Amino acid sequence: MMQRAMTACTECFRPPRDNSSSAGQRNCLGFTSFSIRDLLRSKEPDSSLKLRTMDGVNEVGEVKVSRLQVEEETEVKSPENKSSVLCDALHGSVQDKENSPMMRAALCSQVCKLYRFQTEDHRWLLVREQMSESPLSFSLPKQLLSVLIQEHTDRVLEVKELCDLSPHWDGLRHDVIFHCNQLISCYQQTQAELHKLSTSSCFKASSSKSDRHLQFISTNLHSQRMEVTSPDSSGVWYEVITFGAPADHHHAFKHGGLKRLISKHTDHRKSSVSYSRDESCRAKELLASVAQLQPLIFGLAEELLSISVEENFGRLQEVLDSLKEQTILFIHALKDELVKSSLLDIHNQSTANNGSSHVHSNGLLCEISPGDQEGAVSLRLQEEREYSEEEWGRTWANVGKSLDCIIAMVDRLQGRERLLQEQSSLEQQESMGDTKSQNTASPSSFSSSTVSSWQEQLLPLVVTLRDCVRDALTNARTAMTFVVLQGAVAATVAQGPALIVQRRHAVFSQALSALVCGFMLKLFGGLEEPEFLQQLHSVGILAQFEGLLSTYGEELGMLEDMEVGVADLSSVAFTVTEAESERPDDLLPTLRGTWGGFVVDVPLPSETFSSLPQELKSGRLIRVEPVLFNIGINQHQSLAERFGDSSLQERVNQHSCERLKAYVNKLRDKLPHMAGIQSLLDLLPSLDRSMETKKRKNVEVLWIAASVRSAPFTLAL
Structure with missing residues (x-):
C-alpha cells in the first residue's frame, strides 16, 4: 500500500515533457532517503526532507512526504460489521445502500479500499474503491441454458406434429430434429455440470477460460466502482463492468471467430423464402385455430341434420346460429394475408423446381389414411396447376356461400312450415265436428312428411359445406405447415452447424x-x-x-x-x-x-x-x-x-x-x-x-x- 502511494507521488513530481530538443532528458537535482518505519511511527502525517546534491554537500531543495492510510474491508457478512468512524461519518448512507437487498442480488464478494486525502482547506476527501463479483455470472447462464433447451425441445415437437411431408420437406424436418437434439444433449450436459458446482460459485477465473463446461460463464467478471466523497457532497460514482472478452476459448480460434465462421457456413439448403418470428407464431396460431374449428363445424352440421327430423324448430334455429358463428370464425382465420402469401410462395418454389433433379415436388403431401376418412387431411400442391391469389379467395369464399345456402334453405323451409300450419289452423276451424278428427290427423301426417323432406333438402347443402371447409382447411394447413417448417429451418440448420x-x-x-x-x-x-x-x-x-x-x-x-x-x-x-x-x-x-x-x-x-x-x-x-x-x-x-x-x-x-x-x-x-x-x-x-x-x-x-x-x-x- 505504501509502495502504491509513493509511486503516485513520484509520478506527480515527474517533470512534463515538451517538444524541445532536450525533451526526454532528465537531470538529477538531488536525492534524499528516509526509513519507512520512521515515517509510519511519526505522529505527524507529513515529513519535510532536504534534497542534497549527489556528493551530499549542498542543499538543492525540499520534498514533502505524506503518509496516507489505506483501509481495506471485505464483504459485509452481517449488519453488525461497521466501517471506521470516518467512513461512517462520510459514507454511512452509501454503506446502507450497498448492503441493501437489491445490491446483494447483483454483487457479492465485495472488496473495498478506502483512501483519505486532506484537501487544501484541511478537510478530508474520501475515495472508496470497490471491486465485486456477481452471482449473475452463473445464475443467468443457467437460465439461458434452460430457455434454450426448452426452445429446441418445443421446436422438435412442433415439426414432429406436422403431417406427412414430401421426401424433400421430410428431409429438412429430420435435419431440424437432428440439429436440435444435438444442442439439447450438449446443453443438458453443460447444465448438469454447472449444477454440480457449489451454490456459492460466482466467479470464473481466466485459468478456466477453456473449460468446456464453463463456456457460457463470463471470465473475470467484476464490478469496478469508485466513489469520491467530500464532507459537503453526497458523492460521485464512477463505475464500470470489467470482464474477459466474450469468446469461445474451448473451441479455440484455429478457423477464426464467429464472424468468419458464420460467413463460411451459409446453409445452401436455406430457402429463398424467409418468415419472421411473428409470422411463424401466427402460423402456429392459425393451425391451432382451424384445427379446433373444423370438428366444431362438422359436429354442428351433423347436429343440424339430426334435429331437422324432429319437430323442435326452436332448437334447429339455435344449432344453425352456432354453425353460422363457428363458420364465420373459420372464414376470418382463412382470410389472413399470411395464408395467401405463403401459398403463393409454395407455388413459386414449386414452379422454380420443375426442372430440378428432385423426383418429388417441393410441395407438401399428406395422404388420407384408410382408417380416418373424416379427420384426415390431404395436403397436396400440384406443380402443373395454375395458381393465383384470386383462387385462394374463391376457396374460402365458397365456405361462406355454402353456409348462406344452408341459412336460406332453413329460412325457406321454416316459412313454408309456418304457412302450412296457418292453413291447417283455418281448415280446422271451418270443419264440422264429425270430420274434425279426420282433418286434424291429416295436417299431422302432412307435417311429418314435410319435416322428413327437410333432411333430404339440407343434406346436399351440408355435404357441400363440409367439402368446402375440408378443401379450405387443406390449403390453409399446407400454407401454415410451410411457414412453420421454413421458420424452424431458418432458426436451426440455416444458422450453420x-x-x-x-x-x-x-x-x-x-x-x-x-x-x-x-x-x-x-x-x-x-x-x-x-x-x-x-x-x-x-x-x-x-x-x-x-x-x-x-x-x-x-x-x-x-x-x-x-x-x-x-x-x-x-x-x-x-x-x-x-x-x-x-x-x-x-x-x-x-x-x-x-x-x-x-x-x-x-x-x-x-x-x-x-x-x-x-x-x-x-x-x-x-x-x-x-x-x-x-x-x-x-x-x-x-x-x-x-x-x-x-x-x-x-x-x-x-x-x-x-x-x-x-x-x-x-x-x-x-x-x-x-x-x-x-x-x-x-x-x-x-x-x-x-x-x-x-x-x-x-x-x-x-x-x-x-x-x-x-x-x-x-x-x-
Missing part, C-alpha cells in the same frame, strides 16, 4: 451476464432521477463495450467472437417487475423468451417499484443499443498494422460510431432538455475525425468514447 450455433450461444451468454449486471447497477443508482427513468422507457439504454484486442492471431478470432456477441445483445430487452419479497432469490433477474427475442425481468422491492413511472410499472420494454469500440495496443497489433490487416477493427469502430450517433440523435429528439445532450453531440464529430485519421494504435478513439461513457444513460463494459 451445431458447433457454430453453440459457440454463438456461449459468447452471447458471457456478454449477457455483463450487460445485466451493468444494467441493474445503473438502474439502482438512477431510481431517484426522473430524467433517467424517462430515458429508459422512451429511448432505451446504451451499452458501450471497449476492448484492447489486437487484430492478429488468436486475438483476431476473439474480436470476431466479441463482435457477434455484442451485436446479438440488440435483441435483448429489460422490464422492471415487482418482487414478491426482499429475499435475495426473489430479487434475482429472470430470463424469458426465445433466441433473438429475450426479455430480462428485473424485480424491485414493492416500495421502490411503486415510485417508478407508470410506463415502467406497466411493463414497458427497455431496449438496449450495444456498441463496441476496440483499439489494439500490444505488440501483436504492431505486427497486424505492419504486415497484417486491421480492417476488422476499423469496420467495428465505424459501425459502432454510426449506431452511437443514431442513439444520441434519438435521445435529443425524445429528450431535448436532458442535461449534457449538447456536449455529447459536440463529441461525435471529434470521434469521427479521430477514426478518419487512420492513426496507428489510435487510443484517442477510446478516450472520446470514454467521455461519452460518462453520460448518465450509458453502461460501461
Whole structure:
C-alpha cells in the first residue's frame, strides 16, 4: 500500500515533457532517503526532507512526504460489521445502500479500499474503491441454458406434429430434429455440470477460460466502482463492468471467430423464402385455430341434420346460429394475408423446381389414411396447376356461400312450415265436428312428411359445406405447415452447424451476464432521477463495450467472437417487475423468451417499484443499443498494422460510431432538455475525425468514447 502511494507521488513530481530538443532528458537535482518505519511511527502525517546534491554537500531543495492510510474491508457478512468512524461519518448512507437487498442480488464478494486525502482547506476527501463479483455470472447462464433447451425441445415437437411431408420437406424436418437434439444433449450436459458446482460459485477465473463446461460463464467478471466523497457532497460514482472478452476459448480460434465462421457456413439448403418470428407464431396460431374449428363445424352440421327430423324448430334455429358463428370464425382465420402469401410462395418454389433433379415436388403431401376418412387431411400442391391469389379467395369464399345456402334453405323451409300450419289452423276451424278428427290427423301426417323432406333438402347443402371447409382447411394447413417448417429451418440448420450455433450461444451468454449486471447497477443508482427513468422507457439504454484486442492471431478470432456477441445483445430487452419479497432469490433477474427475442425481468422491492413511472410499472420494454469500440495496443497489433490487416477493427469502430450517433440523435429528439445532450453531440464529430485519421494504435478513439461513457444513460463494459 505504501509502495502504491509513493509511486503516485513520484509520478506527480515527474517533470512534463515538451517538444524541445532536450525533451526526454532528465537531470538529477538531488536525492534524499528516509526509513519507512520512521515515517509510519511519526505522529505527524507529513515529513519535510532536504534534497542534497549527489556528493551530499549542498542543499538543492525540499520534498514533502505524506503518509496516507489505506483501509481495506471485505464483504459485509452481517449488519453488525461497521466501517471506521470516518467512513461512517462520510459514507454511512452509501454503506446502507450497498448492503441493501437489491445490491446483494447483483454483487457479492465485495472488496473495498478506502483512501483519505486532506484537501487544501484541511478537510478530508474520501475515495472508496470497490471491486465485486456477481452471482449473475452463473445464475443467468443457467437460465439461458434452460430457455434454450426448452426452445429446441418445443421446436422438435412442433415439426414432429406436422403431417406427412414430401421426401424433400421430410428431409429438412429430420435435419431440424437432428440439429436440435444435438444442442439439447450438449446443453443438458453443460447444465448438469454447472449444477454440480457449489451454490456459492460466482466467479470464473481466466485459468478456466477453456473449460468446456464453463463456456457460457463470463471470465473475470467484476464490478469496478469508485466513489469520491467530500464532507459537503453526497458523492460521485464512477463505475464500470470489467470482464474477459466474450469468446469461445474451448473451441479455440484455429478457423477464426464467429464472424468468419458464420460467413463460411451459409446453409445452401436455406430457402429463398424467409418468415419472421411473428409470422411463424401466427402460423402456429392459425393451425391451432382451424384445427379446433373444423370438428366444431362438422359436429354442428351433423347436429343440424339430426334435429331437422324432429319437430323442435326452436332448437334447429339455435344449432344453425352456432354453425353460422363457428363458420364465420373459420372464414376470418382463412382470410389472413399470411395464408395467401405463403401459398403463393409454395407455388413459386414449386414452379422454380420443375426442372430440378428432385423426383418429388417441393410441395407438401399428406395422404388420407384408410382408417380416418373424416379427420384426415390431404395436403397436396400440384406443380402443373395454375395458381393465383384470386383462387385462394374463391376457396374460402365458397365456405361462406355454402353456409348462406344452408341459412336460406332453413329460412325457406321454416316459412313454408309456418304457412302450412296457418292453413291447417283455418281448415280446422271451418270443419264440422264429425270430420274434425279426420282433418286434424291429416295436417299431422302432412307435417311429418314435410319435416322428413327437410333432411333430404339440407343434406346436399351440408355435404357441400363440409367439402368446402375440408378443401379450405387443406390449403390453409399446407400454407401454415410451410411457414412453420421454413421458420424452424431458418432458426436451426440455416444458422450453420451445431458447433457454430453453440459457440454463438456461449459468447452471447458471457456478454449477457455483463450487460445485466451493468444494467441493474445503473438502474439502482438512477431510481431517484426522473430524467433517467424517462430515458429508459422512451429511448432505451446504451451499452458501450471497449476492448484492447489486437487484430492478429488468436486475438483476431476473439474480436470476431466479441463482435457477434455484442451485436446479438440488440435483441435483448429489460422490464422492471415487482418482487414478491426482499429475499435475495426473489430479487434475482429472470430470463424469458426465445433466441433473438429475450426479455430480462428485473424485480424491485414493492416500495421502490411503486415510485417508478407508470410506463415502467406497466411493463414497458427497455431496449438496449450495444456498441463496441476496440483499439489494439500490444505488440501483436504492431505486427497486424505492419504486415497484417486491421480492417476488422476499423469496420467495428465505424459501425459502432454510426449506431452511437443514431442513439444520441434519438435521445435529443425524445429528450431535448436532458442535461449534457449538447456536449455529447459536440463529441461525435471529434470521434469521427479521430477514426478518419487512420492513426496507428489510435487510443484517442477510446478516450472520446470514454467521455461519452460518462453520460448518465450509458453502461460501461
